[in-house]
Amino acid sequence: xxxxxxxxxxxxALPEAAAIALRMKADHYFDVIRALLDxxxxxxxxxxxxxTSTIPSASILNALEVLEIPLSHVWFVDSISxxxxxxxxxxxxxxxxxxxxxxxxxxxxxxxxIRKTKDRHNVVILDxxxxxxxxxxxxxxxxxxxxxxxxxRSREAYTIIFSMEEYETDEIRNMLNLVSDETIQVxx
Amino acid sequence: xxxxxxxxPEERERCVTGVDALDNxxxxxxxxxxxxxxxxSVGTGKTSLCLEFLVHGALVGENSLYISATESSEKLxxxxxxxxxxxRKLIKDGRLVFLDLPVIYERLGLEKPEFDFxxxxxxxxxxxxxxxxxxxxxxxxxxxxxxxYRLKTQENIRDFILKLGSMLSARGCTSVLVSExxxxxxxxxxxxxxxxxxxxxxxxxxxxxxxxxxxxxxxVKMRGTSHSRAKYVLDLTTVGVLLVPLLKGGSVAAGGx
Numbered sequence: 001x002x003x004x005x006x007x008x009x010x011x012x013a014l015p016e017a018a019a020i021a022l023r024m025k026a027d028h029y030f031d032v033i034r035a036l037l038d039x040x041x042x043x044x045x046x047x048x049x050x051x052t053s054t055i056p057s058a059s060i061l062n063a064l065e066v067l068e069i070p071l072s073h074v075w076f077v078d079s080i081s082x083x084x085x086x087x088x089x090x091x092x093x094x095x096x097x098x099x100x101x102x103x104x105x106x107x108x109x110x111x112x113x114i115r116k117t118k119d120r121h122n123v124v125i126l127d128x129x130x131x132x133x134x135x136x137x138x139x140x141x142x143x144x145x146x147x148x149x150x151x152x153r154s155r156e157a158y159t160i161i162f163s164m165e166e167y168e169t170d171e172i173r174n175m176l177n178l179v180s181d182e183t184i185q186v187x188x
Numbered sequence: 189x190x191x192x193x194x195x196x197p198e199e200r201e202r203c204v205t206g207v208d209a210l211d212n213x214x215x216x217x218x219x220x221x222x223x224x225x226x227x228x229s230v231g232t233g234k235t236s237l238c239l240e241f242l243v244h245g246a247l248v249g250e251n252s253l254y255i256s257a258t259e260s261s262e263k264l265x266x267x268x269x270x271x272x273x274x275x276r277k278l279i280k281d282g283r284l285v286f287l288d289l290p291v292i293y294e295r296l297g298l299e300k301p302e303f304d305f306x307x308x309x310x311x312x313x314x315x316x317x318x319x320x321x322x323x324x325x326x327x328x329x330x331x332x333x334x335x336x337y338r339l340k341t342q343e344n345i346r347d348f349i350l351k352l353g354s355m356l357s358a359r360g361c362t363s364v365l366v367s368e369x370x371x372x373x374x375x376x377x378x379x380x381x382x383x384x385x386x387x388x389x390x391x392x393x394x395x396x397x398x399x400x401x402x403x404x405x406x407x408v409k410m411r412g413t414s415h416s417r418a419k420y421v422l423d424l425t426t427v428g429v430l431l432v433p434l435l436k437g438g439s440v441a442a443g444g445x
């Protein structure tokens with residue numbers, strides 16, 4: 001069974017508007033993204049809001065285009081391009097936050113996109129807890145996750161939080177346990 | 189002992205601002221007829237917040253008036269955020285009206301740099317006439333600071349705001365007075381009396397945290413309703429003003445001010 005198929009099978013069993021910690025190895029990164037978008041955007045007809053603090057949205061967009069994944073219902077909140085001082089290639093589906101330390105602004109941009117896509121329900125993908133932990137201390141990050149997840153739950157949106165096993169610490173595990181309804185371990 | 193429900197003050201009718209998060213903070217909106225001071229330094233979103241308040245009012249059929257004291261309405265409209273919900277027809281239909289205060293001064297013959305008691309009454313009377321004529325239910329004066337420049341003394345400013353507030357309240361008009369302060373200011377208005385007389389005070393600001401600059405909003409006072417006094421971070425977007433709680437990070441010092 002492929003990684004994408006395993007992830008798909010686990011996602012199918014999820015309750016509505018669940019918050020899920022998705023633990024994976026870096027090798028499985030694009031397989032997981034593909035499986036998520038296939039499940040939530042294609043099968044469940046949701047709009048995906050992809051919050052990246054790991055790699056620039058332009059790189060993910062390029063990869064998704066190569067994988068021939070339709071982008072009309074995928075939106076990006078990119079908090080890493082500007083801090084890298086890159087010109088931040090403009091894309092109609094990407095909005096930028098100056099830095100991953102501006103956690104409130106991440107929430108505001110997610111809220112903005114939820115309102116812009118109000119005709120459809122949402123899945124919010126947070127990529128990743130590990131990269132956010134590089135830029136923020138545990139207390140403020142826990143507070144951020146707690147508010148974000150509860151807000152999304154009240155809006156009937158799914159929350160998927162990526163965690164790269166190679167960079168997990170006990171603090172990150174505790175944080176994920178606190179806010180997630182379930183943990184999916186990606187193995188393959 | 190009186191039952192609990194008798195201890196509750198009677199709920200006042202609300203003027204729903206249309207900014208969802210702000211209405212939640214205020215438990216349903218601004219109590220109708222209140223005069224609210226929106227105060228903050230430049231670039232903190234005061235004018236955008238006020239415009240949205242007026243546009244939402246016009247959309248629900250409440251005639252709304254924006255009196256600009258500093259920049260011309262024409263210039264203001266050129267730079268307005270392209271709100272998804274804004275319809276220029278509101279202006280055409282007279283639901284949303286823009287007036288320039290210098291034009292009002294000129295028509296009233298108020299050309300002196302300093303107003304006396306009588307001239308204050310003339311100005312209040314003229315504003316009352318405009319509110320009556322246009323059946324205004326929401327009014328913004330942007331900014332009250334520039335009006336206060338002409339009033340000079342604290343007594344005159346107190347007198348003007350008190351008269352203005354009661355004139356508008358008697359007409360069921362909810363008003364917002366914009367006050368400009370410098371970032372270092374420790375009070376909520378330039379003259380120190382505006383906030384004491386107003387029914388409500390909303391403070392907007394720029395908060396620097398570890399090199400990041402966040403726009404903030406805090407309701408410090410609002411007569412006639414219970415409300416949150418926490419600080420929120422705001423964003424000015426095409427769907428309107430959005431607010432989220434300021435994260436504290438478990439530390440009192442995290443906010444930095």
